[in-house]
Each structure stands twice: as structure tokens, then as C-alpha cells.
Amino acid sequence: MIRKIWTIASKDIIASYTDRNLILIMLITPLAISSIIALAFSGIGGGGGIEDITVALVNLDAGDDEGQFNGGQIFVDALIRPADASQEEIDANPLFTLTDTTLLTDPDEARAGVEDGTYTAAVIIPEDFSESIDYSATDTTFEPVEIEVYGDSGRAIRASIVRSVIASIANQITTGQIAIAATVETQGAGLFTGSAQPDFSLAYADGLSAVGVEQQSPEGDSQPLALLVIFGSAQAAFFALFTANGGAANVLEERRNGTLQRLLISPTPRWAVLLAKLIAVLAIVVLQLVLLFLAFNLVNGLLEGEFRSIWGTDWLAIAALVLATALAVSGVGMIPAAVAKTSEQAQLMGGIIALLMGTVGGAFFQLPDGAITNLVGAISVVRWGSEGFTTLAEGSGSVLPHITVLVAIGAILFALSLVLFNRRQDI
């Protein structure tokens, strides 16, 4: 029986990897998208990545009533390079090299500077900032307060980075209780508004000062966190959903072509035929993820000028996470095919699910933290996979929770797919 299962599964695997259209969807497209994003951030050929983003900072913050706390000054200290700063001090705070911040006093001047191209973004700290977030024995409530980030849509990615940096500092200050309404306006047409902006704060989540941009490798070398880690893993998981869905829909395609009936008439149990098909889907997705991750490393090496594993060197954890992600996306991809009547219907349903999971999972942009996005994100295998690989790359914690959740989702949906397929009278 194992031989028969292997025969069916290997036939499907070979058929997938000899189909040019499938290769385009499975490998070329996610690789191209992720590489373009990485190139956009790497300063093509420069090797230094993004730096010296011009920012106008206006601190109108009057401090708290007691004159003891001025939250706006924290932004000033974090972003404004002291005139007498030594090279060592500058190197110690990556925000000094990431941004080239000028302190202004007039918000209109700052906004005008963005519009005439002098600044990429203007950050305006309101007068009541400290008062609103001040927490004392007599004032135990936080008032809503907004920091304005006025960005140049012509440099939307850089403006978004500024927004993320400001959000990160603010979160540090208030432990996440301040909402930042970012107003990134275009000069003419609104390109990014509200929560749809890319948020790259993940890349600056921990570290030095208020916001860090570097991670320490196990060898102690300072290595920048590759953007391919964030977008590559999310894109890989996102496109793997399509692969899994397409692979499962192949069962319906075979039913239409009559080959499934031919298999079922042979002395091969129905469950074995279906299991072989589902194993093939899993194997195709595993291979897709492995090939993509190898390609991401290659692209990153070309961009950085040196080749290294961008997901670190904990090979066991990497392998486990790849398998867990593959199992989860396979399970998610199979469900539509198990309930749909036709292959087209299955692929349509699968596409919608993939887009939903990709969107909340950060395959296109990072959604801001929030109760709803966190809740929806919790069911996104793209998000779990992407966060798992980011954690591996940062070396910032265990990926066991990610693996556990992914395996649980995958195992449940995988088994459910098999049961649903097996129960169908029309197959």
C-alpha cells in the first residue's frame, strides 16, 4: 500500500514541478516580490541600506503640570544628534544614522518642508502630549493624544519607516497606550491613509535606546535584520497557500478528467488514494518553502555582498518551522477543495482565504497592533509562519509556540480534509 501511495504522490509532485505555470506561481512570483521589496530597502548596490531619512521634528510638548516629565523631549533625545556627539555615541544609537532629524518650532514650516521635498516626514508632538499620558496618584487616566506624522507620499516607504519609528518610541513611553494617528498625505493624491500604511516596526522592535535596528548574531557580529526575513517568509507562506489549494483542487480536476475514477476502480482503497493526494500537496509545499528560502538567502547574499543564513543557524528549528508551516498552509489550502464542487470553485474560495490570511499575516504590509488585527492574525497561518521565521532570524526567543500552533492548525485541517473528501459521494 505504501508503494501505491508513493506512486500517486510522486506522480503529483513531479507533475507540479514540471508545470511552468505552477513554477511561476509557486516560486518565481514570491521570490520576485520579496526581492523587489528587499531591493527597495537596500539602496541597490550600496550595501548600506536606508539611512539619513530627513525628518523635521516639532516638539510643542509643554510637559506635565509638575514640570517633571516631558515626553516630547524623549523623541528629541532619541532622534536629534547632539552637536558634540562622538562617533561612538552616534554608532550607539542607530536612529542617528537612520534619520537626519532637524528640530523646528513651527509645525507649518515643518509641513511646508515636506511638501517642498526638504523633509521626508514631519513629526509634530502636540502641546498636551505629556499631560495626556501623565500617570500619577491624582491623575490615573490616559487621555487620547495624537502625534502627527506628515509624510511625503513620493517617498512613502521612508515616510512609513518614520511613522514606525515614532510609533515604537511612543509605545515605549506609554507602554502602548497612545494611539498614533498618522497622517501621511500625498502631495495631490492620498496614497496611504490610516492603517493601510506599511509598518516596518518589526524591524526595529528591540535594541538600543528607545528603538533598535540591529540584532546580535550568536558570534557577536552585528548583522542587520534582512527585510527578506519579514516579507520573504510571509510571501512564501502566502503563496504556499495557493499551491496547497491548487494541489488539493487537483483531486476535483482528476475527478472531472476521469482519472480519479480510474484510480478508485483499481484495487487501491479510497482512503489511500486521497491520503496520497494530500501527502503530495504537503510535499510540494515543503519543497516550495525550502526552495524559496534558499533563493531568499541567495538574493540577500547578493544584496549584502556576503552569504549567510538569514534565518540563523538553528537548523533543527528552521526545519521544524518549515515543516510546521507547510503542514498548516496545506491544511488551510485543502479545506476549500474538500467542500467545493468544482476545481474552479475550490480555487476561488482558496484564493479568498489566502488573501485574507496574507493580509492579516503581513504578506503585503504590517497591520498596526490592535485587538481586532491581533485576533484575526491569530488564525492566520501566514502570520504564525512569518513571525516564527522572524523570531528565528532575530534570535529573540523560542519558536516552539509558533511550531505548536502551526502543527495544531495543520493537523486538524489535514485530518478534516481527509474526512471530508472521503465522505463525498461524488468522488
Add this chain to the structure above:
Amino acid sequence: MAALVEVRGLQKTYKRKDGTEVQAVKGIDLDIHKGEIFSLLGPNGAGKTTTISMISGLIAPTAGEAKIGGHSITREPMEAKKLLGVVPQEIALYPTLTARQNLDFFGRMYGMGGRELNTAIDEVLDFIDLRDRQKDRIDTFSGGMKRRVNIGVGLLHKPQLIYMDEPTVGVDPQSRRRILDTVLRMRSDYGMTVLYTTHLMEESQELSNRVGIIDHGTIIALGTQGELTQQVGEEDRLIFSVGEQPVSDEIMNRIRAVEGVTRAEYLQESLEATENDAAGGVAEKRSTGTVVAVRPGQTFDGTIMVYARRGRKALPQIIGLVNEHAIEIRSVEVREPDLEAVFLHLTGRALRD
């Protein structure tokens, strides 16, 4: 003769979306003997495919049982299926695989492998005359060649019983001839038992040792061709085509008086009218028996249909009578009792209806 296939009380009932039930197969009893070609003949929708799908284990019967080689298809499916090869009506092959790869893949599904499989593939490729194209992908093949590979897959494991579901549907005459010859060779070369479904009476007559006629989910006649045609008597049908020439009642009465003639009718078939045409005269299509409307002034094709015992003996006399009345006979056809007539006799409808 020992029965390779035993079917007893086989039923299949489907539930429609509105909750009502439709009985596609209504309790079929059937034996198919070892080494025979058995045709299951019936119009489209008669229940042929449903019956065969139950016999081959593809769908579960609502009631009843089918056995192949003594193995119940429901209780011992793996044993029963080993004895069965299937040639589906549609091409059921992987288009991106080569002919050899398709044969190899399906051979493995029957537990074959190694040298045994390679030898069987070579033998089948020779049998279907496609050895020189074995390494070509199926999607590069002509329709006829695909049909041959489709048959080859069913033959590969040398099953005791091979089921062919209307394998000549939609194929050109040359390919059809080739397929029919292949079916005959399956029995002569390999000693296989063939279960052949068709709605074409001619194929059934040419190939079969025995025929089961199925209609509305029930076997309405079962036996050899001779046994079945006896049910409609021994009358031949003499068909005279006379074109647009009028045929009087006098001529028809004189024909009816010829020795051996039991019945004679003058039929007009419209050359243009369709079944939806408005009223006018009335004609009857001789091939189907369907009555169609003929508009006044429309051209028609007249036919004199004569039923006669020992028809060939009555033929010269009838030709003489028709000629006496200066009617030109354009063609004459003598049809001995056939399965078409049996079906017409049993159901009042033609097979192609």
C-alpha cells in the same frame, strides 16, 4: 458455462435536491459467463453506466450485490477489483505524461512492478500499435490514439473481466473499426470476458455472444441475438425508397396480397420538416418511427415498408408490382430481424430516441 460476474437484485436510488427519490437501477439480475462478450444495450439514460459503476465498485448499490470471480464488490472489493479492467467512455489519462508513463502509473495501481510491468507495457503497446509513440505525451496524440491508450491501460494487468463503457462514442469510423477489432482480439488473444455497454445496436450485434437490453433501470431482455430476435418473430423488413412519387392505396393493397407479406405501409419522410414544424400532412421517419409534421407543398421522401416472412422470396414480386405502376424504385433494403426491432417491439421506442 461458469459465471464470472453474478449480479443479484442490484438497485440504486438517488435523492434529488428537492428530497424526492429517483430509482436509476431497479433490481437487476444478471450473469456474465467466462470468455464471452456481453453487451449491455440501451438508450442514453437507461441505467447502463450506473449498473456498471456498481459492478466495478465505483458507487455503492442501494440494495443487491455484485460478484466478480466469486468476490463481492462490496465486501471483498480489493479481490474483486484485481480481476477487473476498465475502459471508461471518456479519455481517463494524464495528458502531460507519456503513453508509457500512463501505462506504468496505472500498472502500479494494480500492484505490478519491475520486469513484469515493463514486459506488460511493451506487450500492450504492441497490442494497441503505439510502440513507436510510447515516449510522446498524451496531449500530443490524436483522438483515436488516445482511445487506444485508454484501452491499453484497462488491459495492462490482463484482467479476467474488462468493462468497456461505450468506447466508440465520438470517434471516426476508422478508429471505431479498430476499437471493435481490439475488443474481438481481447477475447481471442487473451481469453478475456468483455462487458461492453453501448447504445449502438450494430456494435452489439457484431461483437456479442449475449446481449442484455436495459431500459429505465431494468433488464427487459437477455439472451443471444437469435433468442432476442425470436421475440419479434421471423419477419424481414423490406424497405423501398420511392422518392416524391405518389403511391396509391391500390398499389399498397396489391403488395399486402403478396404471399408471405403480413403488413405493408406507405411512409413519407419530410426532407425539411422538423418535429417542431407546424401542422400539415403527416409523415413518419422510418429510422426512428418518430411522427413529424410536414407543411403543405413541402418535399418529402416516400418509403414503402413491407413486413414479410421469407422477405427475399417476396422481393421480386413486389418490385414487379411497383414497376407496373410506373414508380421508380430508388433503393431496396432487406433487413432481417435485429436488436433495433427487438427494442422497438419491447418499448415502442427506437434505441436512438
